Structure formats: C-alpha cells, structure tokens
Amino acid sequence: MTFSPQLEARFAELLTHYPEGRQRGALIPMLMYAQDEVGAVTQELMEELAKRLGITTLQVDExxxxxSMLHKKPQGKYHVQVCTNVACMLRGGAELYDHACKKLNLGHKQTAADGKFSLEEVECIGACSWAPAIQVNYDFHHEVTTGKLDEILEGLK
Amino acid sequence: MKLYNEPSPLETRVISKRFGTQNSWRVDTYLATGGMQAFKKACEMTQDQIIDEVKASSLRGRGGAGFPTGMKWSFVPRQSELPKYIVVNADESEPGTCKDRLLMEHDPIQMVEGILIAAKAVGASKGWVYIRGEYRYLIDHMDAVLKECYERNLLGKNILGTGFDFDLYTQTGAGAYECGEESALLESLEGKRGVPRIRPPFPAVSGAFQCPTVLNNVETFSTVPAILNGGGKWYADLGTPRNGGTRLVCLAGHVNKPGVYEVPLGMNMMYFLNEIGGGMLGGRKLKAIIPGGSSCPILSAEECDVAMDYDTMAKAGTMLGSGGMMVMDETTDMVKVALRIMRFYNHESCGWCIPCREGTTWLRKMLARIVDGNGAARDVDLIGDLAQSMLGRTFCPLGDAAALPTISLIKKWRPEFEAYVAKNPFASTELVQVA
Amino acid sequence: MSNLVKLTINDTPVEAPAGTLLIDAAKTAGIEIPAFCYYEGMSLQAACRMCLVEIEKAPKLMAACVVPVAEGMVVRTESEAVVKARKTTLEFLLTNHPLDCPVCDKGGECELQDMVFKYGAGESRFTEVKHHVPEKQWSPVVFYDGPRCILCYRCVRVCNEGMGVGALGVVNRGVVSEIAPSHGDHLECDECGSCIDICPVGALTSGAYRYKTRPWEMEHTGTICTHCSDGCKTTLGTRNGEIVRGNNRDRSGVNGEFLCVKGRYAFDFNHHPERLQAPLLRVDGKLEEVSWSRALQVLVEKFKAVRDAKGNVGVIGSTRTSNEEAFLLQKFARTVFGTNNIDHHRSGDVATLLDALSGKTGALGTSADCYTSKAVLIIGADLSQQHPFLANQIRANVRHQKTPVYVVTPGAVREDKTAKKAVRAGEDWLAAVENLKSSLASEKELLVVFGDAVKGEGLRKLVALGDSLGIPVKYIALVDYANSRGAMDMGLLPDLGPGYHAVEGKAGLTLPQMLAATDLDLVWVVGANPLKNASLGSSKAFVVVQDLFRTETAERADLVLPAASAYEKNGTVTNTCGEVQRLMKAADTVGAKTDLAMFGLIARGLGVNLGKVDADNVFAEIQKTVRGYNVPLPVIVTGGAAQTQAVNGRVPSNVLPELIRSAGDTLFTTGTLTKYSKVLNEVMEGPGGLYR
Structure with a gap:
C-alpha cells in the first residue's frame, strides 16, 4: 500500500517518538492520519499498519x-457532526441536529448517495461555553443557529 | 488569536493572563512576558525543593479528581533505573469542559514550561501531550508550537543552556471519552484499546510504557510556572485553605455570558453565575447546576449558594470536577437531561466491566422509553436502584460518573419522572413490555 | 517458606503467603468467592466484578481477584452489600444474555447458570429489548454466539497467553463489544478449542459437539489421547457408546485442562464409516468379509503351519497399541515363533539416551519438568506443532517464571518469540549447542528436549556436554505417537527385549530388512502401516494385519482383523517422557476386538499358554520384568502418571541411527489416522508442514 510522501514522512517521524521496541504507540496516530488520506480504515490499511508495526491485523482491528473517530466506511466529503450533549442541548443542539437531518435528508451516521455530505450526532466536542457547536470535518463552528447552519452547509462546495 | 468570549474584569487571571494577546503562543511573546523564568529557577532547585514548592501551593489536579499535584510527583521513584516520562492529559472530553483548548491555543508554552519543571522535578526525559482527536486544529497548532520550541531550544538538548534535555510530542486520540481516565489514556498511548488498567500500580510507578510517569491535566501543568514564579504560598493564598489558587471554569447553558473564566477557588457559585456569567438567560429562574462536568451530582437551585472549592463542593455532595459548569433554567426537562447524560455514558462505556457496560445500556433504554411516553411507575424506583448498583462497583470511575448524576436527578426531581410515567395511558405498577 | 500473612475472612482466621490474591486465599480456606473473569494462571482482568468483597476500612467493595492479602485484613464475602452486588451484577449480565438455555450446549454445565442459581435473583426486572447479533461460525470447530458472551476475556487470554497464538481479540466498544477471530470472519489458529472449554457460558461452542446431546446424558471416561506422544488425558464424553466430546475440564492427567485439536476433536476417527467391523480374508485375490470364527480358523492354521515348519516370520508392532499388547506381541513372537524379527517404526533414540544416562538418577525429564525447570533447551523439534502439550508447559513456564528458553531448530518455531536465544541449525545442531554452552552453564538447571536429529553418537556428545555444564540436566527424547515410547520399552525391537535387555540369540531383522526380505513366510503387522510408501519384498509371505482401517498395508494382507482403537480398550501407554498412564475403555466396539483379545484367541487356538491374557495381568508381568516399570500401581490406577526410571544400567544396543526418523506430523496430522479424522481434514490450516 502506498501513501503520499507527506504521510510517509509523518509516519517516519511518529515512529521516532516512542521507546525502542514500543513503536506500536504510533498505531492510533497512524490510523487517524492515514484515514484522512485514504478516506476510511480499510482492510488493506489495517493489514499494512499491522505489518509495519509488527502486530496482527486483529490487533489493529481491535x-x-x-x-469512535475511526471508521471503516468512507464518510462524505463533508462530515457534519452536531453535538447534542447537555451543554449544547440546553442551547438548542437537539433542534439543530433535527434541522441538519432534514436539511441534508440524512440520519445518524448516514452518507449521501453523491458522497458530498455525511451526518453524525456526536458526543461532547469540547465547545460547551460556545454552544451549540458543530464540526464539519475538523473545523469547529460555535454558537450555531439553524440559519447559521444553513449558511455553513450552503457555503460548502 | 481571538477569544471566544469576552473576559470579565472580575476574573483573577493567573494562567489566562496572555489569553487574547497578540501572538501569545509564540516563543518571542512568551519570553518577553516573563516566560521560562520559572524553568530557570527550577534548574537552580533540587528535585525536592520543586516538589515542596508545588505542595506548598496546594495545587490539586485540574482534570477532575483533584488529587494534590505535589504529592503525585513525589510518588515517582527516584532510584528507578527506568526512564521517566511526562504525559499531559489533553483529552478534554468531560461534557461541559472546554478550557484546556484555550490554554493550548493561547498560551501553549506556559504548559510546556510547566511540563519541563515537572520533568526536572522527577527526572523525566520525554513526554507526550495526548490531545483528543476532535481537536485536530489544536494538534496541528501544538505541532507548530513544539517545532518553534525546538528551534528556539525550549525543547531538545541542553535546554536554554541548562544542560537539561527533554523531548515533547503530541499524540492524537481517536474519539474515546474513556481515554481521559489516566490509565486508559496510557493504554491508548501505547497503541491499544482505551481500557483502564488495574491499579495499583499507579502511573507514578508504572505508567507510559511501564515506566514511572507523571500524568496531569493541561491546566495543572499550565499552573506550575506561576507557582514557581510567585511562590507556593502566594499561589495557595489566592484560594482557600487546602484549595490553592485559581482555576478555569467553563460556564455553559442558560446564562447570559457563557464562557471560560479564571476565578480563585472558593468563589461563591451564585456570585460567579450572576456577576461574571451575567445572570440567567432571559431572566428566567435557575433550576439546577451541573457544577463540574456531567459526571457530578447535580445541584438544585437552592443548593447553589456554595463556595467553589474542592472541599466545600464535596460537603455539598458534589464535585468541582473538571470545571465544566452547566446552568439549567426552569424550562429544563430533567428527565431529558437524565437520558442525554446516560446516552453519553453508554456510548462511551468501554465495555470492559459488567456493571458499567450493562448498567448504562439498561438505564439508557429505560430512560428513552420513559421519554417516549412508555414508562411504567415501577421504572422510577428502578432507575435509582440500578444507578446505585453501579456506584462503586465498576472497574473504573466511568460507572460512578454515570451513576452519580442519575442518582441526584431521581432524588431531586423525582416528580418530573413520575409525571412522564403518569402520562402513559398504559402505565401501571404492572410490568409493561415494550417491543 | 515465604512469610505468611494473617487475615480474617468471614470471621475465620486465614493464613496465606504474602502476595497471594484474596480470591485464592479464600479458596484455600474453603470459602468460595465467585468469579467469571478470574482464571488461575491467566492475567488478571477485574472485569466481571463478581468477586467484589467487603474489606474493612476500604471505602467501597473490592475485587478479590486483584487484591493481595495483607496482615490484619478483615474480609467479608457474604455480607449484605456483597450479596446484593453479586445479585445485581448477575442481573446486569442477564439483561443481554439470551435465556435460550434449553437449546444451549452449555446448559447444565454453565457457570452463569450455576452462579445465577446460587447467587442470583429469582426475578428479572429487565423489560427492554435485548441486543442481538446472529451466531457466527469461525471454523469447522468453533462457533461464536455473541449475545451469550459475557465478555470475561478468558478465551482471548487462553489463546494469547496460554497457546501463544493470539487468534482472538475484542472488537467494538461498550455493549456491542464482541470477541473476534484472527482473520475477519474466520479463525486461523491451532484449532485447539481451548477457548470453547474455558468459556463459562455457551458463547463459544464446538462444531464437533454442538446439538449432539445434553451434558447430563453423557458418560465420561478419562483416557489417554492416542495421537502424539505427550500423553494428555482426554475425558471422552460418550452417549450410547459413541464418543461425542473430548475435553479435560477436571484437570486430571499431566496436561491439566490443556488439549490440542487432536486430543479434543480427533477422536472422530473412531466412528469413521470406513472402520473395519468384520475380518477380511483374501478369497480369489480379493478381500472379503468373513466371520471371526472363520478368520481365526484360517489364522491359527497358518500360524501352526509356519511354526511347525520353522518358517521365516516377521512381526511389526505398533506405536499406538497398549504396553500390554506390545509386550504380549513380542512375547508371542519370541516364544511361539522363536524369532527376533520384531520391530516398529522408531522415532526417537531412547535406547542411546538411556545408555548415555546409565548410572545417573533424576536425569529423565517429565512433562511437569517442562513447567518447572529453570531453563529449557529445545533441539530439532517444532514443539508447538509436534508436541503441543510440552510446548504449552514451556510457554506457561516462561509466562509464570520468566524461564529462559534456548531454541536450536532448522526453521522458525513459535518458541522463538519468547526464547532467550533462538538459533537456526539442522544437522549441525551440536555445534550450535556448543556455541550456547557458556549461557547454558550460567543457568541453575537445564531441561533438554530433543527431536529425531539427536541420536547415536551425537546424542552421547550432547549428554557429555550436559555433564560438563556443572548444573543438573534432564533430558526428554521426543517420539511420535501415544505409545512410541512404550513400544521400545516393551521390546518391539530386533536386538532388545523388554526393558532394553539384550535378546537371547541373534538379533532379528529390522523393519526395513523385513520389508526387503524375500524369504518371509509370514508377516504379522499389528497396528502399523509399514507399506504406506513401501512394498513387501517377500511375495510368498502370508500377511496378517490387525488394524482399524483398510490401510495400504491391509490392502496387501491375506487376512485383516478389525482392531479396537485405544479408546475402546483398557491398558497402559507410556508417553515421550516415559510416564505410564492408564487407558480406559470409553467406547464400545462394533465387530472389532482389542489386539490383546486377539492374541489371547490366537494363543488358545494354537494351544499356547501366554498366561492370563487381560490387561491387568499382563501389566503385572510388565511390572516384574520390564526395567523401570516397577511403578506404584495406585498412582496409575487412580488416573495418575508414573514415570519409569529405566536408567540403572547399560543398554546393549546396536542403535542404527538411520532407522530413527520422526514421521514429522504437525498439529493437524496424525500419521495414518489423519485420513480418517473428519475434523483434521476440515480445518483449513491443513498439515502445512513444520518450521513455518
């Protein structure tokens, strides 16, 4: 399996972070960064990382x-994550999530047929004082209203 | 870097003093505003002197458990041949908590300096900042900060000519609340499932890669430079006895000015809510406060006139926790709050032990059924009984975290649960089977 | 003696060595602390929370499986809080556990059932929908029913820590966590089934056993596995005389509860449709079924004729029949036919080892030594494939005592992973061992386990090297099958009689010589298949074969007598370490007779007195006449293993090293029997070969 030179460089750097013989420590970062590039944690990716770290594919699968951020199936180009945990809930997070469902015509962990959007109701993302909050891919949006959500979604090409 | 909320003049800004200033995360800014003085001071001190100073500050862990920091550091064995490590818990996942983000965004080198002082105190050579995966922007930011620190010799070999070597890396999480528990975090750091370890041994003796490890929260490390600069006693005196200093409180929910504010320990909660938080949203009546993250027992409005420090909160039957304060007004449906909290813990239960895995699932299903209008009268007692059955019996504190708020909710707002059940036309004391 | 700690459990004073876990200390005092995840010898989990107990001064209930005893500790295991905690833990467990006990294989011997019966609540308060996932088949022998799984992680540990395989893991999180196999949807592993046995509930079930019977309808017979030479006890569960299950849950025998795929499943050859059920006589060039009386009549006439004509006889014995049968066979041949043309397939140089150790005591290793020895040297054997139990003992030794293991093998072996040193060497093994000498000499003691490459002069040099280390050294010569060792001890050899005494008169023909000879009048093959890859030189020979199946050798026979298997007879066998254990008849035969019974019938037909031909009587004679076999009878009779110590004098053997060759069976082969075991042919790992 081949990765971009940037990702390979990142892997090489990561492997230097851990004590000798404990390079398995790089597994979770490798999965996260590789997932960004590959689009999902595929069987092939799990096998590749297992080989590189000298562990079994089952151990990678475990x-x-x-x-919860590692996913075996590809998500949309824009993965919309709406927090509905207590702080967001108190400020309309649940309503925001319902709005997103209708707007995108998607449910929890569903991906649109054209692959543009996917939706997920997520647990606390650490933006409680600026609730309700959403994340689109890794980008945070704070104090989101239904109107603001529409704007954000419409702004995504 | 812009602040997400306006600071308040009533704050006591010790660790947040650089927040919102220009280029606050850059080495130049940090050095120009008194940065690295504490580290240099530490280099002139013995290991015991550093630890004693931290003990004198009565600094207690800011992650949630509130364990005295100096004491934690003193548990690291001096004689051990093994390398020693520092691990920063930046997995900030406790619902209601969003302060470590700011410390790393605005003043990351302050944390780095705190880590270096801790490393000096215990003889550590390497460290990791374990940041929750959702905070990718922050991991990238920290990577850039660490890179500059290396370039400017704040990290690496012979740091600032002191002869001290230290390496620091970021480590991303991948979405697991459980990894905020220190031993689960260490498992995750080693590339495994985030399942807690059997303790003892504690991380101070056998932590990262089975070596002695100091593991503290971002805020805890960020506080250390100020303690060495101002002295332990100065810092302690900012707060109340045995509850030294200031801490960041994340104010959320039905308030006018939600935000993260630094206040001295021991500040009255109602004063904080009204004077700093700007009072209740829309002038509505206060109903309840979750004082320190969703794992805490919930205070009813009449219980909120308390001092925000570890000991007073314990006396009030709750916890200061992680500083995630969520305020609820009279319109809040406490049954829905109970369900939302249980959904969270059920989602995050690692599944390792039976009472947590099965208990949170059962409670989540039952609460959902009640909210859906299919509750039975017997359910109300059962909720309390099941939560009690998890309390103190699980492998790690997650079970307690799920049980404590639930117990307080059913105790303090029982009529709301009963009202839900009463609305069910089929509800009776008899068993109701729901497909 | 380590210092004893005094504590109180339920007001009873208890003493236990420092470091003892509370759960174990309670057990020694006769107090049961229930647990699912705690399993002796495996790593600690503290996951099931069943063992929570009250300890004075502790703020909450503590898990007795991870708390070591402490001086003055006051423990209560039956207090109100403890009883309630157990009750709710069981209630929690049952929320997602299907109550399909009436159709569950485990029903009746399920730890969850027993626990709920003893500690559980009578009524369930759970009215929600259960989490359900369909059952999965992971291999021909392993099925997984996720909802029944209580996630005690015993299976994961026995596979990883116990077997050194690591084919099971935990996937997903929280309530949807489940056990997963090594290759996505299926297992590639040793197929040992340890995970099934160790499962406290019916989550893991056996492809061989599932839905065959209810546990209480079985009768159980502890006997010795007939496959490799490790001598594991397998407890065979039979229903209506048919074997339906093999396991060893009572931990009797040298192997405790360990069994490999063969010990647990490969009893299935016993009921193979091709089992011979009637004698076969060659009529007009074809083998035809005849009655026993007809067969014996033909046989006795032939034997009489050959005996009276002083014809040339060749006798080939078995590596699987009992000691009694091997003993009687050579006695028959030597006394009735007056011949030393007796041999069997030799797979290890026991004779030279015993000779080289002559005069020494305590130099023969036992299977227990594999677990206790403070250092182990493995030469020329893929132990995990060829001797799975001894390999398991050594793994446990490493796991529990961090014992150094040295490996000298021609290819990669599983033991490499945990070895202190692993060296690749084939024929040049001796040089490799010499290179390790200084390391070996620094050990406190050494157990040397060696395969068929170590023989003759090389073996003598190895023993000399062992002597020069200056530490106590023990040896185990590895051989192939359940009674390969016994065949030698009983004198199925052309130059050595029972107990390695020189034969009277001239040494007889060896096995290859018998096959090559053109002048044999009678060839008598008992439980062996020498013609598998060879032909018989003597075309005139009348060939008598006693076997379970129509083997290649049986196809050449003039008369084939259907023989009982090891699971259908009483007697004794001797394992590769020289430990004698008892075979117990588990299953009934249909048409077949034990070899011993056949010898008796033939002797009676010939009018020869061989003494009283029953297993006990013959064993009594063995005890008297075979060197090293005067072992305490009670040990064997009660199902124990007694080591033979046959090294009190020189062995006058002309060892022919070229005749010593292991068949090279893997975990999934067992010589001729391989063909007849459905299980061994179904598991996809296949034979695969050694040293992979």
Whole structure:
C-alpha cells in the first residue's frame, strides 16, 4: 500500500517518538492520519499498519473498532457532526441536529448517495461555553443557529 | 488569536493572563512576558525543593479528581533505573469542559514550561501531550508550537543552556471519552484499546510504557510556572485553605455570558453565575447546576449558594470536577437531561466491566422509553436502584460518573419522572413490555 | 517458606503467603468467592466484578481477584452489600444474555447458570429489548454466539497467553463489544478449542459437539489421547457408546485442562464409516468379509503351519497399541515363533539416551519438568506443532517464571518469540549447542528436549556436554505417537527385549530388512502401516494385519482383523517422557476386538499358554520384568502418571541411527489416522508442514 510522501514522512517521524521496541504507540496516530488520506480504515490499511508495526491485523482491528473517530466506511466529503450533549442541548443542539437531518435528508451516521455530505450526532466536542457547536470535518463552528447552519452547509462546495 | 468570549474584569487571571494577546503562543511573546523564568529557577532547585514548592501551593489536579499535584510527583521513584516520562492529559472530553483548548491555543508554552519543571522535578526525559482527536486544529497548532520550541531550544538538548534535555510530542486520540481516565489514556498511548488498567500500580510507578510517569491535566501543568514564579504560598493564598489558587471554569447553558473564566477557588457559585456569567438567560429562574462536568451530582437551585472549592463542593455532595459548569433554567426537562447524560455514558462505556457496560445500556433504554411516553411507575424506583448498583462497583470511575448524576436527578426531581410515567395511558405498577 | 500473612475472612482466621490474591486465599480456606473473569494462571482482568468483597476500612467493595492479602485484613464475602452486588451484577449480565438455555450446549454445565442459581435473583426486572447479533461460525470447530458472551476475556487470554497464538481479540466498544477471530470472519489458529472449554457460558461452542446431546446424558471416561506422544488425558464424553466430546475440564492427567485439536476433536476417527467391523480374508485375490470364527480358523492354521515348519516370520508392532499388547506381541513372537524379527517404526533414540544416562538418577525429564525447570533447551523439534502439550508447559513456564528458553531448530518455531536465544541449525545442531554452552552453564538447571536429529553418537556428545555444564540436566527424547515410547520399552525391537535387555540369540531383522526380505513366510503387522510408501519384498509371505482401517498395508494382507482403537480398550501407554498412564475403555466396539483379545484367541487356538491374557495381568508381568516399570500401581490406577526410571544400567544396543526418523506430523496430522479424522481434514490450516 502506498501513501503520499507527506504521510510517509509523518509516519517516519511518529515512529521516532516512542521507546525502542514500543513503536506500536504510533498505531492510533497512524490510523487517524492515514484515514484522512485514504478516506476510511480499510482492510488493506489495517493489514499494512499491522505489518509495519509488527502486530496482527486483529490487533489493529481491535483498536479501530474501539475509537469512535475511526471508521471503516468512507464518510462524505463533508462530515457534519452536531453535538447534542447537555451543554449544547440546553442551547438548542437537539433542534439543530433535527434541522441538519432534514436539511441534508440524512440520519445518524448516514452518507449521501453523491458522497458530498455525511451526518453524525456526536458526543461532547469540547465547545460547551460556545454552544451549540458543530464540526464539519475538523473545523469547529460555535454558537450555531439553524440559519447559521444553513449558511455553513450552503457555503460548502 | 481571538477569544471566544469576552473576559470579565472580575476574573483573577493567573494562567489566562496572555489569553487574547497578540501572538501569545509564540516563543518571542512568551519570553518577553516573563516566560521560562520559572524553568530557570527550577534548574537552580533540587528535585525536592520543586516538589515542596508545588505542595506548598496546594495545587490539586485540574482534570477532575483533584488529587494534590505535589504529592503525585513525589510518588515517582527516584532510584528507578527506568526512564521517566511526562504525559499531559489533553483529552478534554468531560461534557461541559472546554478550557484546556484555550490554554493550548493561547498560551501553549506556559504548559510546556510547566511540563519541563515537572520533568526536572522527577527526572523525566520525554513526554507526550495526548490531545483528543476532535481537536485536530489544536494538534496541528501544538505541532507548530513544539517545532518553534525546538528551534528556539525550549525543547531538545541542553535546554536554554541548562544542560537539561527533554523531548515533547503530541499524540492524537481517536474519539474515546474513556481515554481521559489516566490509565486508559496510557493504554491508548501505547497503541491499544482505551481500557483502564488495574491499579495499583499507579502511573507514578508504572505508567507510559511501564515506566514511572507523571500524568496531569493541561491546566495543572499550565499552573506550575506561576507557582514557581510567585511562590507556593502566594499561589495557595489566592484560594482557600487546602484549595490553592485559581482555576478555569467553563460556564455553559442558560446564562447570559457563557464562557471560560479564571476565578480563585472558593468563589461563591451564585456570585460567579450572576456577576461574571451575567445572570440567567432571559431572566428566567435557575433550576439546577451541573457544577463540574456531567459526571457530578447535580445541584438544585437552592443548593447553589456554595463556595467553589474542592472541599466545600464535596460537603455539598458534589464535585468541582473538571470545571465544566452547566446552568439549567426552569424550562429544563430533567428527565431529558437524565437520558442525554446516560446516552453519553453508554456510548462511551468501554465495555470492559459488567456493571458499567450493562448498567448504562439498561438505564439508557429505560430512560428513552420513559421519554417516549412508555414508562411504567415501577421504572422510577428502578432507575435509582440500578444507578446505585453501579456506584462503586465498576472497574473504573466511568460507572460512578454515570451513576452519580442519575442518582441526584431521581432524588431531586423525582416528580418530573413520575409525571412522564403518569402520562402513559398504559402505565401501571404492572410490568409493561415494550417491543 | 515465604512469610505468611494473617487475615480474617468471614470471621475465620486465614493464613496465606504474602502476595497471594484474596480470591485464592479464600479458596484455600474453603470459602468460595465467585468469579467469571478470574482464571488461575491467566492475567488478571477485574472485569466481571463478581468477586467484589467487603474489606474493612476500604471505602467501597473490592475485587478479590486483584487484591493481595495483607496482615490484619478483615474480609467479608457474604455480607449484605456483597450479596446484593453479586445479585445485581448477575442481573446486569442477564439483561443481554439470551435465556435460550434449553437449546444451549452449555446448559447444565454453565457457570452463569450455576452462579445465577446460587447467587442470583429469582426475578428479572429487565423489560427492554435485548441486543442481538446472529451466531457466527469461525471454523469447522468453533462457533461464536455473541449475545451469550459475557465478555470475561478468558478465551482471548487462553489463546494469547496460554497457546501463544493470539487468534482472538475484542472488537467494538461498550455493549456491542464482541470477541473476534484472527482473520475477519474466520479463525486461523491451532484449532485447539481451548477457548470453547474455558468459556463459562455457551458463547463459544464446538462444531464437533454442538446439538449432539445434553451434558447430563453423557458418560465420561478419562483416557489417554492416542495421537502424539505427550500423553494428555482426554475425558471422552460418550452417549450410547459413541464418543461425542473430548475435553479435560477436571484437570486430571499431566496436561491439566490443556488439549490440542487432536486430543479434543480427533477422536472422530473412531466412528469413521470406513472402520473395519468384520475380518477380511483374501478369497480369489480379493478381500472379503468373513466371520471371526472363520478368520481365526484360517489364522491359527497358518500360524501352526509356519511354526511347525520353522518358517521365516516377521512381526511389526505398533506405536499406538497398549504396553500390554506390545509386550504380549513380542512375547508371542519370541516364544511361539522363536524369532527376533520384531520391530516398529522408531522415532526417537531412547535406547542411546538411556545408555548415555546409565548410572545417573533424576536425569529423565517429565512433562511437569517442562513447567518447572529453570531453563529449557529445545533441539530439532517444532514443539508447538509436534508436541503441543510440552510446548504449552514451556510457554506457561516462561509466562509464570520468566524461564529462559534456548531454541536450536532448522526453521522458525513459535518458541522463538519468547526464547532467550533462538538459533537456526539442522544437522549441525551440536555445534550450535556448543556455541550456547557458556549461557547454558550460567543457568541453575537445564531441561533438554530433543527431536529425531539427536541420536547415536551425537546424542552421547550432547549428554557429555550436559555433564560438563556443572548444573543438573534432564533430558526428554521426543517420539511420535501415544505409545512410541512404550513400544521400545516393551521390546518391539530386533536386538532388545523388554526393558532394553539384550535378546537371547541373534538379533532379528529390522523393519526395513523385513520389508526387503524375500524369504518371509509370514508377516504379522499389528497396528502399523509399514507399506504406506513401501512394498513387501517377500511375495510368498502370508500377511496378517490387525488394524482399524483398510490401510495400504491391509490392502496387501491375506487376512485383516478389525482392531479396537485405544479408546475402546483398557491398558497402559507410556508417553515421550516415559510416564505410564492408564487407558480406559470409553467406547464400545462394533465387530472389532482389542489386539490383546486377539492374541489371547490366537494363543488358545494354537494351544499356547501366554498366561492370563487381560490387561491387568499382563501389566503385572510388565511390572516384574520390564526395567523401570516397577511403578506404584495406585498412582496409575487412580488416573495418575508414573514415570519409569529405566536408567540403572547399560543398554546393549546396536542403535542404527538411520532407522530413527520422526514421521514429522504437525498439529493437524496424525500419521495414518489423519485420513480418517473428519475434523483434521476440515480445518483449513491443513498439515502445512513444520518450521513455518
């Protein structure tokens, strides 16, 4: 499996971070950064990382399934994550999520047929004082209203 | 870098003093505003002197558990042949909490300096800042900051000519609340599932890669430079006895001025809410406050006239926790709050132990059924009983975190649960089977 | 003696060595602390929370499986809080556990059932929808029913820590966590089934056993596995005389609860449709079924004729029949036919080892030594493939005592992973061992386990090297099958009689010589298949074969007698370490007779007195006449293993090293029997070969 030179460089750098023989520490960062490039944690990716770190594919699979940001199926080009946890809920997070569902015609963890959008109701993303908050891919948007949400979504090409 | 909320003049800004200033995250700015003086001071001190100074400050862990920091550092064995490590818990995932973000955005080198002082105190050579995966922008930001620190010799070999070497890296999480628990974080750092470890041994003895490790929250490390600069006693005196200093409180919910504010420990909660937080949104009546993240027992309005420090909060039957304060007004549906909290813990339960895995699932299903209008009278007692059955019996504190708010909700707002159940035309004391 | 800690459990004073876990200390005092995830010998989990107990001064209930005893500790295991905690933990467990006990294989011997019966609540308060996922088949022998799984992680640990395989893991998070196999949707592993046995509930079930019977309808017989030479006890569950299950949950035998794929599943050859059920006689060039009386009549006539004509006889014995049968066979041949043309397929140089160790005591290693020895040297064997139990013992030794293991093998082996040093060497193994000498000499003691490459002069040099280390050294000569060792001890050899005494008169023909000879009048093959890849030189020979199947050798026979398997007879066998254990008849035969019974019938037909031909009587004779076999009978009779110590004098053997060659069976082969085991042919790992 081949990766971009930038990702390879990142992997090489990561592997220097851990004590000798404990390079497995790089697994989760490698999965995260590779997922960004590959689009998902594919079987091929799991096998490749297992080989590189000297562990079994099952061990990679165990880790992949544990973390909610790692996903085996590709998400939309824009992955819209709406927080509905308590702080956001108190400021209209649930309504915002319902609005996003209708607007995108998607449900929780669904991806649009054209692959542009996917939607996820997420747990607290650490923006509680500026609730309700959403993330589109890694970008935060604070104090989001339904109107602001429409603007954000319409601004995405 | 812009601030997300206006600061308040009533704050005591010790660790947030650089927030919002121009280029506050750059080495030049940091050095020009008194940065690295504490580290240089530490280099002139013995390990015990540093630890004693931190003990004198009565600094307690800002992650949630509130363990005395100096004492934690003193547990690291001096004689051990093993390398020693520093791990920063920047997994900020406790619902209601958004302060470590700001510390790393606005004043990351302050944290780096705190880490270096801790490293000096325990003889560590390497460290990782474990940042939750959702904060990718922050990981990239920290990577740039660390790069500049290396370039300017704030990290690496012979730091600022002191002869001290230290390496610091970022490490991304991948979406798991459980990794905020220190031993689960260490598992994750080692490339494994974020399942907590059996303790003892504690990280101070066997932590990252089974070596002695100091593991503290971002805010805890960020506080250390100020303690060395101003002295432990000065810092302690900012707060109340045994509850030294200031801390960042994340104010959220039904208030006029939500935001992150630095206040001395021991400030009255109602004063904070009204004077700094600008009072209740829309002038509505206060109903409840979650004082320090969703894992805390919830205070009813009449219980909120308390001092915000570890000991007073404990006496009030709750916790200062992570500083995530969520304010709820009279319109809040407490049954929905209970469901939302339980959904969270059920989603985040690692599944390792039975009471947490099955207990949170059962409670989540039952609360959802009640909210959907299919509750039965017997459910109300059962919620409390199940939560009690998880309390203190799980492998890690997540079970307690799910149980504590639930117990307080059912105790303090029981009529709301009963009202939901009463609305169900089929509800009776008899068992109701729902497909 | 380590210092004892005094504590109180339920007002009973208890003493336990420092470091003992509370759960174990309670057990020694006869107090049960229930647990699912705690499993002796495996890593600690503290996951199931069943073992929560009250400890005075502790702020909350503590998990007894991770708390070591402490001086003055006051523990309560039956207090109100503890009882309630257990009750709710079980209630939690049952929320997602399907209550399909009536159709669950585990029903009746399920730890969850037992726990709920003993500690659980009578009524469930759970009225929500259960989480359900469909059952999965991971291999021909392993099925996984996710909803039944209580996530105690025993299976994961036994596979990873116990077997050193690591084919099971935990995927997903929270309530949807489940156990997953090594290759996505299927397992590639040792197929040992340890995960199934260790599963406290019916989450992991056996392809061989599922839906065959209810546990209480079975009868259980502990006997010795007939496959490799490690001598594991396998407890065979039979229903209506048919074997339906193999396991060893009572931990009897040298192997405790360990069994490999063969010990657990490969009993299935026993009921193979091609099992011979009637004698076959060659009539007009074809083998035809005949009655036993007809077969014996033909046989006795032929034997009489050959005996009376002093014809040339060749006798080939078995590496799987009992000691009693091997003993009686050579006695028959030597006394009735007056011949030393007796041999069997030799797979390890036991004779030279015993000779080289002559005069020494305590130099023969046992299977227990593999677990206790403070250092181990493996030469020329892929132990995990060829001797899975000994390999398991050594793994446990490494896991629990961090014992250094040295590996000298021609290719990669599983033991490499945990070895202190692993060296690749084939024929040049001796040089490789010499290179390790200084390391070996620094150990406190050494157990040397060696395969068929170590023989003759090389073996003598190895023992000399061992002597020069200045530390106690023990040896185990590895051989192939369940009674390969016994065949030698009993004198199925042309130059050595029982107990390695020189034979009277001239040494007989070796096995290859018998096959090559053109002048044999009678060839008598008992439980062996020498013609698998060879032909018989003597075209005139009348060939009598006693076997379970129509093997290649049986195809050449003039008379084939259907023989009982090891699971259908009583007797004893001797494992590769020289440990004697008892075979117990588990299954009924249909048409077949034990070899011993056949010898008796033939002797009676010939009018020869071989003494009383039953297993106990023959063993009594063995005890008297075979060097090293005067072992305490009670040990064997009660199902134990007694080591033979046959090294009290020189062995006058002319060892022919070229005759010593292991068949090279893997985990998934077992010589001729491989063909007849459905399980071994179904698992996709296949034979695969050694040293991979």
């Amino acid at each position: 880790v992949t399934g544990y973390y």
